[in-house]
Amino acid sequence: MTLRQKLGRGAMIAADLVTAALVVATLLLVFQESKWVHPKSMNAEDSFRFGTTGTELMPLPVFVALPVLFPDQFQPGGPEAGDWIQQYGFIRGQAGVNDGLPSGFFLSNHRPMSGSPSPVQFVGINCSLCHQSMIRRSDSDPGVLMRGMGNTSLDFIAWVDGFKTAVLDKHRMTPNAIFAAYEKQSGQKLSPADKLMVWLWLVQARKTLENNEPKFDAPYSGADLRNSEFMPNGPSRTQPFRNLVRNIMDRPALLDHGYCKLPALFEQQFRTWGQFDGSVHDKLTRSVLAAIAVGATMQNLSMPEISNNVEQSIQYTLDLQAPKFATVFPDMKLDPNKVARGAKVYLTYCDSCHGHPGDNGTWVRGAQEDVVIPYQKLGVDGERVSFRYYETLGDALVNWFPPGQSLRPRREDIRPGPMGRTRGYICVPITSAYAHAPYLHNGSVPTLAALINLKPRPNLYYRGDNNYDPVDAGLIVPDNPDAKRYFRFDTSIPGNSNKGHDYPWTYKGPGWNEAQLQDLLEYLKTL
Amino acid sequence: MNKRNITLGQFTAAFVPFGLLFTAALVGAETSLDLPHERMVYSVWATMPPMIVALCLFILPSRSQARKNVWLLFWTFAFLLYMVHFYYAVMVHYHASISEVFHEQGAKIAGSNFLDTIWWGVDVILAWIVQRDLKWIRVERLLLNIYLPLTFFVASVVIFKGFVNLLGYMMTAAIVICLLVRLRAWWMARHPANALEPQHG
Numbered sequence: 009m010t011l012r013q014k015l016g017r018g019a020m021i022a023a024d025l026v027t028a029a030l031v032v033a034t035l036l037l038v039f040q041e042s043k044w045v046h047p048k049s050m051n052a053e054d055s056f057r058f059g060t061t062g063t064e065l066m067p068l069p070v071f072v073a074l075p076v077l078f079p080d081q082f083q084p085g086g087p088e089a090g091d092w093i094q095q096y097g098f099i100r101g102q103a104g105v106n107d108g109l110p111s112g113f114f115l116s117n118h119r120p121m122s123g124s125p126s127p128v129q130f131v132g133i134n135c136s137l138c139h140q141s142m143i144r145r146s147d148s149d150p151g152v153l154m155r156g157m158g159n160t161s162l163d164f165i166a167w168v169d170g171f172k173t174a175v176l177d178k179h180r181m182t183p184n185a186i187f188a189a190y191e192k193q194s195g196q197k198l199s200p201a202d203k204l205m206v207w208l209w210l211v212q213a214r215k216t217l218e219n220n221e222p223k224f225d226a227p228y229s230g231a232d233l234r235n236s237e238f239m240p241n242g243p244s245r246t247q248p249f250r251n252l253v254r255n256i257m258d259r260p261a262l263l264d265h266g267y268c269k270l271p272a273l274f275e276q277q278f279r280t281w282g283q284f285d286g287s288v289h290d291k292l293t294r295s296v297l298a299a300i301a302v303g304a305t306m307q308n309l310s311m312p313e314i315s316n317n318v319e320q321s322i323q324y325t326l327d328l329q330a331p332k333f334a335t336v337f338p339d340m341k342l343d344p345n346k347v348a349r350g351a352k353v354y355l356t357y358c359d360s361c362h363g364h365p366g367d368n369g370t371w372v373r374g375a376q377e378d379v380v381i382p383y384q385k386l387g388v389d390g391e392r393v394s395f396r397y398y399e400t401l402g403d404a405l406v407n408w409f410p411p412g413q414s415l416r417p418r419r420e421d422i423r424p425g426p427m428g429r430t431r432g433y434i435c436v437p438i439t440s441a442y443a444h445a446p447y448l449h450n451g452s453v454p455t456l457a458a459l460i461n462l463k464p465r466p467n468l469y470y471r472g473d474n475n476y477d478p479v480d481a482g483l484i485v486p487d488n489p490d491a492k493r494y495f496r497f498d499t500s501i502p503g504n505s506n507k508g509h510d511y512p513w514t515y516k517g518p519g520w521n522e523a524q525l526q527d528l529l530e531y532l533k534t535l
Numbered sequence: 536m537n538k539r540n541i542t543l544g545q546f547t548a549a550f551v552p553f554g555l556l557f558t559a560a561l562v563g564a565e566t567s568l569d570l571p572h573e574r575m576v577y578s579v580w581a582t583m584p585p586m587i588v589a590l591c592l593f594i595l596p597s598r599s600q601a602r603k604n605v606w607l608l609f610w611t612f613a614f615l616l617y618m619v620h621f622y623y624a625v626m627v628h629y630h631a632s633i634s635e636v637f638h639e640q641g642a643k644i645a646g647s648n649f650l651d652t653i654w655w656g657v658d659v660i661l662a663w664i665v666q667r668d669l670k671w672i673r674v675e676r677l678l679l680n681i682y683l684p685l686t687f688f689v690a691s692v693v694i695f696k697g698f699v700n701l702l703g704y705m706m707t708a709a710i711v712i713c714l715l716v717r718l719r720a721w722w723m724a725r726h727p728a729n730a731l732e733p734q735h736g
Contacts, residue, residue, distance in 0.1 A: 020547040027554030034558045041570075124570035204565075212568045307571075310630055412634040 044125040045117045047313035052324035056155075057136045058106050059317030060116040061295075062123060062304035064132035066171075066213070067206045068115065069198060071131040073189035074174055077181065081170035084233040089491040096170075097161030097243050097473055099142055099153070111153075112137025120209075123308030128198075128205040133302060135295075135321045138162060138246070138270040143336060143443075143476045147492065152336050156328045157443045158244060158270035160483060161473040163495070165241040166234065172227035175213050183207045223260050234494045240503065242495040243471045245269050245451050251301040253397050256408045265391040265503030269451030273325040274440040278371045281423075284449035285393045286380045286434030287402075289421035291322050296415050297405065306408075309415055327369075330440035333533040337478040342530055350531025353524045357512035361435040365535065371437050380423075382432040387508030389450055393431040399424055441535040445482040452499050452506035455482025456532055461515040462525035465506045471495040481533055538666060541604045549585065549608035556581035556616060575623035576699075578616055583687065583702040585613035587709050593680050594713035596720035607662050614659045621652055644694075647686050654679055684710055 009017070050059050065071075075082040075092045082092035093100050099111035107115055114134050119126045141159045144151035174181055186206055187198055198206070217227075232238045241247060245267045253261040268284060281287070282294040295318050296309060308314055334342060355364065361381075363374035383390040397404075402422040409416030420426045433449060447453040457463040457480035469485035472493040477484045486493050499506040512528070513520040560581040564573035592606035629635045637645045658679050661672055684706060691703030 017543060020543050023551050024543075024547050027551045030558045031554045034561045037565075038561060119568045119570065122569035122571060124568065208566055209568065307628075410632075410635040410638040412632055412638070413630070 041125040044127050045313070050317065050320060052320045053155075055317040055320035056134070056324040057111070057140075058114050059134060059321065060114055060118060060132055060314055061134045061299045061318055061321070062118070062132075062308035062311070062314045063134065063299055063302050064116060064118050064120040064130040065303070066120075066131055067126075067202075067209050068129040068131050069190035069194075069202065069206050070186055070209065071113075072193050073186045074171065076189045076193060077185055078170070078174040078177070080230045081174050081233070084166075084170065084231055085491055085494060089494075092167075094473070094492075096163050096167040097159065098137075098167075099140060099159070111140055112159075118308060118311075118314075120303065121305045121308065123305075123311050123314065126205055127201040134317075135273075135298075138164065139273045139325075141443075144473075145478070146475055149475070152331070154330055154336075154443055156273045156325060156440075157330060158272050160244045160445065162270065163233075163239075163241075163243045163472075164246060166228075166239045169227035169239065170229070170233050172217055173229040175210070176217055176221075176227070178214070181210070181214075183210060186210070224254065225260075225262070236496040236498065240265070240501070241267055242497060243473075244446065248298065248301045249392075249395060249398075249401065252297060252405065253395075253401060255300060255303075257397060257401065257404050259397065261395070261397070264395040266393070266395045267450050267503040268392055269446060269449065272330075272440065272444045274328055274330055274443070275371075275437070276322070276325040277327055278437040278439065280378050281434055284433050285423070285431070286378070286428075287423045288417075289423075289427070290417060292319065292415070293417040293421055295322050296417075306413065306415060310413075315415075330443035333442050333478070333481075340478045342533060346527045346530040347534055349524070350527035350529065353512065353528040354531050357528075358438070361511075362438045365439075371439070373437075374435065376435045377437065378434060380428060380430040380432045380434050382430055383508075384432075386433060387510065388433065388448060389452070389503060389505035389507070390431065391503040392449055393433075398431070399429075438532070438535050441532045442478075442481045445476070447482065448506065448509060450503060450505070452497070452504055453482075454485045455480035457481060457525075457529055458506075459509070460525055460528055460532070461510060461513060461517075461520070462522065462529055464515050465499075467499045467506065469497050471497045481529065539604050539607070540600065541608070542601075545601065545604045545608060548605060549612050552585060553612035553616065556584065557619065560616070560619065571623050571627040575620060575628050578620035578623060579690075580699060580702060582613055582616040582620055583691070583706060585609045585616065586683075586687070587706045589613055590680060590684055590706070591709050591713045593676070594710065594717050596717050610662060611659050614655050617652070617655065624648075644690075651683060651686055655683060 048059070066074075079087065083089065083095055085095050089095050092098075093110050101107075101109045101111060101113075106113070109115070109131070112133055112135075114132050115129045116132060117126050117129055118124070118132075120130060120132075136155070138159050139156055141154045141157040142151040142161070143154055143157075183203065183206060187203060191197060228235075228238045236242055247261075247264060247266055248268060249266055250261040250264040253259050253264065271284070276282075276291065281289050282291065288294045288297060296304075299309060299318065304314075309318065330336075334340070360374045361376045361379075363377050364372050366372040383393055402419070402425045405422055406417050406419050423429065424431075438444075441456060445455065447456065447459040453459045453465050454469070454474070455463070455477065458465040459482075463480060466485055466487075469487060470489045470493040471483075471485065472495055474483040474485055474493060476482070485497070489496065498504060510517070512525070560577035561574055564570050564577050567573035586609075589606055589609040592602055592609065595602075625631065625633075625636060629639065636648075639645075640648070658676060661675075665672060688703060688707060691699045692707065
């Protein structure tokens, strides 16, 4: 063998060895990826509060850097209106709990949508973001945390638009700016793998948003985020079915005015059908659709850790109760005589639709319970059940899941469908009534007193971080805006109507009995 | 292996591209948020270059042992890359659910893909374990070498758009060129006298 042949042979062996090393390294990387994710086995309450539901949003460094880089988007009311947590109505976290994140945010090592493993932690949102609230009686009151109550201050849609605006800003939202801001805020250095993942996320997220802009329009920005003319959802409300039309049917849903308050999730064991219009039967499907509406996918919802968290969260809400009214407001003594009289009023005028508490934590069903009453008959706002694609969304939802897919809903579990096509609202049990504020499906009635027409319903008021009035059992809504109550709630615009559900009587209408209504209100506070 | 006398050079010629494509497909997908999906896509892209080489070696004239060896290696490594694609497609993307594959892809495409996988796998095994020149294997391999590129053509040129189109066109061009070379060789063999002579008058 000549020297040349020897060199050639040596080169080939070297090439093979290098290639073999690459193949082995690649296999090791694939194996190592599985170690990036640390599935946590959680109990039902922790799953609800801290578990991933497949709704990862952004890398932790981005989450930390955004409010620093974009005060215009994350403090749209100006610095004097507080930090981003206050301004968007999130619930501040506690040091040492869930990494100090605001309630409803979680950390995981799953990449968004695919659930693929990531070396850098991602921040996501889970059930407790929307279904957990603070009850405060004044701005200085530290408040009581109410698990399961719809968040009364969270302006989530506006926050999402602010977030989108920031991501789309190519000049200010650069990888280097994120790295610098994060390292300054946290005092921690990012590894090359972390930086790579942040960069990748930014490229992908921006591309997705840019692709969506022609269809969904550009997000609102800055002070417009607090303008109800542009951001009509406002605090404590969302448009879940608009998002489903977008995510499932790939349609813009721009004319959808189906605003919906963030619902309370107390004692779901008594709820046969979910949603205000009774459109979803199976409890797992309710949660899956809610997760899909905010970015989860079939792919990541099928992962054991994530599907377990979803199921555990459902379990948590089955018998979840709000603390008793008397516990939250110990200074507000309920009059037992009024309660007893109010119970009779309730049984006369409310029971057939809503049922009443039985013995040992049971619920005695009303004759009309689970019946969907046409919205015209109730006289309430019909936008929630008359959006475009209302009729066809059910088929689209079911068909979006392939046959045999474990999360695929049964067609009969979705309405409109084989189980009914009535456009209306479902009669449901009233549990923890005082903790459902604001009232009606669109959150247009601030207090229980106004809901039962003991007091007039305000037509124009301001929402935001509203304090709670235990007398009227609901939110205190001012006539004029301030730094905390900025959202102009005009009940005359589509989707915001506060009319209807005039039970037992219309305000000062025929049969109106103030004393009986006061008794009824007292009784409702005990539920 | 010894009977075939696969040389280091032959092995290196096939193994190095395989290793690089394998690494590029799996590591390159790290640049995506949807790791399994991109691995599914990149691995089928990675399958095509060695498959094109193997198809060409199968079509081209001359049946030297050296060329058979190189064909076998490229054919095998292409199949291994295809199996990476198959894993990410069926086991990950479609959650190991055959019914989901058929629902999403439709019976024609899903059935064809499964046939590709099984047939190609069987042929690779036959190629390694059967060294005798059996007629039924020749027929089987000929049919596979018609069917497999046809299905890849449909997928890479007709169904999907993007970079894969380039690979599809390259495969098509390579096959056409190799067939022409084979045809020319066949013509020359049948007409040795005038094949190379310029035609006058």
